[in-house]
Amino acid sequence: MSLNKTLVDMNYLLKEAPREQHFITGAQAMAEAVKRASCDMAIAYPITPQSEVMHLVGDIYAQGHIKEYYRAEEELGTMSAIAGAARGGVRMFTATSGPGLLRGLEAIVSWPGHRIPCVLGVLTRVVNAPLSIQPDNIEMAYLMHSGIVMLHAENQQDTFDMTLAAFAITEKVDVYIPVSVSTEGFFVTHAKGYVDMMSDELAFTECDPYKAPVPAMDNEVPPARIQRDAPVQKSNFMSYLIHSVWQQEIWDCNKRAMKYIYEYLDGPIEVTNPNAKVMLVASGCAAAQAREANRYAEEEGLDVGFVKVRAIRPFPTDELNAALAGAECVIVPEHNIIGWLSKEVKAAIPNGGIVVEGPRVYGGMTLPVELIMTEIYDALGMDSLVLQA
Amino acid sequence: MSLNYMIPASKFKRYLPKDYVELVDYGPFGKEYSEVGTKNMGKYKELVEEHPMCSGCWMAYYIKIIFAALPNPEDTVTIGTAGCGRLAISQAAVPFIYGNYGDQNAMASGITRAFRLRFPDKQKDVITIAGDGGMMDIGFSMTMHAWFRGEKFTTIMLDNEVYGNTGGQESGMSVRGAVLKMSPKGKNFGKMPAMQLAITAGCVYVVKMSPTNINKAAKAIRRAIFAARELGPTFIHAYTSCNIEYSIPTPDVFRDAKEKEKGRFAFEEFMTDEAKELFTVVEAKKKKKVS
Ligand SMILES: Cc1ncc(C[n+]2csc(CCOP(=O)(O)OP(=O)(O)O)c2C)c(N)n1
Numbered sequence: 001m002s003l004n005k006t007l008v009d010m011n012y013l014l015k016e017a018p019r020e021q022h023f024i025t026g027a028q029a030m031a032e033a034v035k036r037a038s039c040d041m042a043i044a045y046p047i048t049p050q051s052e053v054m055h056l057v058g059d060i061y062a063q064g065h066i067k068e069y070y071r072a073e074e075e076l077g078t079m080s081a082i083a084g085a086a087r088g089g090v091r092m093f094t095a096t097s098g099p100g101l102l103r104g105l106e107a108i109v110s111w112p113g114h115r116i117p118c119v120l121g122v123l124t125r126v127v128n129a130p131l132s133i134q135p136d137n138i139e140m141a142y143l144m145h146s147g148i149v150m151l152h153a154e155n156q157q158d159t160f161d162m163t164l165a166a167f168a169i170t171e172k173v174d175v176y177i178p179v180s181v182s183t184e185g186f187f188v189t190h191a192k193g194y195v196d197m198m199s200d201e202l203a204f205t206e207c208d209p210y211k212a213p214v215p216a217m218d219n220e221v222p223p224a225r226i227q228r229d230a231p232v233q234k235s236n237f238m239s240y241l242i243h244s245v246w247q248q249e250i251w252d253c254n255k256r257a258m259k260y261i262y263e264y265l266d267g268p269i270e271v272t273n274p275n276a277k278v279m280l281v282a283s284g285c286a287a288a289q290a291r292e293a294n295r296y297a298e299e300e301g302l303d304v305g306f307v308k309v310r311a312i313r314p315f316p317t318d319e320l321n322a323a324l325a326g327a328e329c330v331i332v333p334e335h336n337i338i339g340w341l342s343k344e345v346k347a348a349i350p351n352g353g354i355v356v357e358g359p360r361v362y363g364g365m366t367l368p369v370e371l372i373m374t375e376i377y378d379a380l381g382m383d384s385l386v387l388q389a
Numbered sequence: 390m391s392l393n394y395m396i397p398a399s400k401f402k403r404y405l406p407k408d409y410v411e412l413v414d415y416g417p418f419g420k421e422y423s424e425v426g427t428k429n430m431g432k433y434k435e436l437v438e439e440h441p442m443c444s445g446c447w448m449a450y451y452i453k454i455i456f457a458a459l460p461n462p463e464d465t466v467t468i469g470t471a472g473c474g475r476l477a478i479s480q481a482a483v484p485f486i487y488g489n490y491g492d493q494n495a496m497a498s499g500i501t502r503a504f505r506l507r508f509p510d511k512q513k514d515v516i517t518i519a520g521d522g523g524m525m526d527i528g529f530s531m532t533m534h535a536w537f538r539g540e541k542f543t544t545i546m547l548d549n550e551v552y553g554n555t556g557g558q559e560s561g562m563s564v565r566g567a568v569l570k571m572s573p574k575g576k577n578f579g580k581m582p583a584m585q586l587a588i589t590a591g592c593v594y595v596v597k598m599s600p601t602n603i604n605k606a607a608k609a610i611r612r613a614i615f616a617a618r619e620l621g622p623t624f625i626h627a628y629t630s631c632n633i634e635y636s637i638p639t640p641d642v643f644r645d646a647k648e649k650e651k652g653r654f655a656f657e658e659f660m661t662d663e664a665k666e667l668f669t670v671v672e673a674k675k676k677k678k679v680s
């Protein structure tokens with residue numbers, strides 16, 4: 001590093017280094033994390049609401065915190081170049097939103113299989129028509145089956161901590177697949193919140209490509225990636241086998257990320273009042289609203305609990321089962337039309353029928369706490385209209 | 390370092406396959422081009438071993454020339470893509486990266502920059518090798534923008550004027566009127582002007598050729614690599630017929646390549662003044678060494 005930083009391990013950085021409170025946007029929080037990550041190179045392509053993040057990352061490149069940065073031709077070019085550079089043995093970052101994520105998706109879904117360690121910011125935005133730049137996290141659904149590790153930040157503080165942790169998790173020898181950090185566009189990226197940050201004179205230990213389980217393609221060590229792919233491309237049993245064992249390993253890598261999510265981020269879920277009759281389960285910004293609804297319910301003396309889901313992949317199936325064991329009803333508020341989280345929760349617990357699929361808002365709408373309260377009253381057999389009046 | 394991993398420990402050597410030992414002993418790794426190069430093709434086990442391309446495929450032949458011509462095989466990374474070529478490129482004793490169809494020049498932009506960060510004092514050559522569809526159709530934007538950005542690597546287009554690997558569809562490089570799959574009434578626009586596009590986009594060295602002369606083909610490849618190291622992007626547009634899709638009987642493949650050389654693949658070489666100067670220096674040095 002040209003700026004004479006003190007390099008420290010991620011545990012020290014996240015848990016021990018003294019922190020000071022700042023009042024910053026989510027975009028700033030993500031860029032501030034990148035600044036402390038000893039990131040070698042970032043590749044940018046603009047899209048609202050992500051652009052702010054990569055502008056700021058550009059600034060920290062200009063200040064010398066990152067060694068290389070450029071604006072690519074479009075997102076497929078961006079994500080492909082990330083795959084090239086990571087194979088060259090450097091630590092990589094990029095970020096995108098909605099349509100940009102989908103444009104880059106062919107490359108992104110091949111990152112895990114190519115064993116590309118990198119961090120991807122996903123600042124959520126509407127996809128599909130009518131086109132809009134507003135927050136809606138439906139694009140995360142497309143990432144869920146890619147093998148990539150997925151964290152979902154509730155606020156600016158999460159965005160900072162998760163982005164930093166992601167840089168460590170992606171390079172773990174028993175993980176070594178990309179890690180995405182999603183948060184809602186505008187609601188988090190363009191709004192300010194309090195973020196406790198360590199000094200920017202501290203930075204995460206530099207990338208060592210020779211510690212990798214799948215070393216860099218740099219001609220310094222024998223290549224170990226899928227390089228002789230010709231047999232894979234044939235239609236014979238060997239090719240089926242090679243693909244299947246490789247993919248099994250990717251999903252095992254994904255599962256193995258869980259222990260680092262415990263190590264750096266206190267686990268994949270946060271639980272309040274676990275034995276309640278009605279449980280709220282939410283991630284990202286919806287978790288902030290569910291948290292608020294939970295507070296209202298507490299004030300009203302209702303038997304309600306709350307689970308915030310931090311990790312979407314690996315999905316915290318065991319943890320949710322434990323937290324929801326006593327629930328009679330599970331309400332899953334979301335910022336998308338398809339309800340990807342409620343479907344996951346439903347599939348994860350043995351009594352999926354208790355899951356209420358909603359409330360949901362999309363297209364950029366905010367999620368009023370009252371919407372969640374209505375579901376709570378319904379679940380408790382209370383007349384919500386009378387109560388609210 | 391890379392040479393070290395190629396070369397087996399002396400005690401282990403006798404247990405290795407003969408082919409491998411020959412490749413190390415007589416092949417081009419760590420040797421002067423004048424000692425090995427194209428003139429030795431066939432004497433040692435070639436860099437490209439058996440490949441599953443069609444018998445008589447001219448593309449497979451040209452790929453062998455590419456590998457024999459490499460100035461620095463022990464520190465070279467090749468990047469290919471979907472298409473026939475990678476079936477042979479992936480069989481070479483040189484690290485090969487295969488991503489998604491058409492992404493080769495974006496991938497190369499990333500890895501070239503990474504190498505320059507990590508090895509500022511060491512030459513690592515990056516070469517993309519892809520078909521006409523991969524380079525000029527699906528990968529067009531990534532090809533062009535890597536050139537516009539001045540990325541320092543070599544791009545080689547294996548132009549067989551068709552999508553060979555997927556069974557003979559029209560490509561942007563097929564000629565006007567060609568009746569192919571997906572152009573059942575004949576292609577209704579001409580070949581894309583790849584060479585002019587490369588020059589316009591800032592390539593410092595560009596060659597269009599039908600590689601009928603091994604040494605001439607190797608010289609162009611080497612020039613492209615030398616210029617990419619120092620000056621900027623370079624591009625080779627080579628005719629590598631698809632004898633299957635164009636129904637060229639194997640014994641006639643060479644004759645066809647000769648014919649094309651008289652027509653739309655007549656040898657053309659473009660270089661900037663800086664590239665010209667560079668070649669004078671590099672090629673003079675090599676001559677000295679030989680003498
Ligand atoms: C995204 C995507 N689209 C389409 C394909 C299918 N595909 C594979 S190879 C190929 C054509 C190859 O033609 P060309 O690039 O000219 O190379 P050739 O096989 O002729 O050498 C196509 C269309 C693919 N693999 N990926």
Ligand code: SF4
Nearest residue numbers: 443446473553631632
């Ligand atoms: S289909 Fe054509 S280009 Fe492909 S291997 Fe066969 S002859 Fe060569």
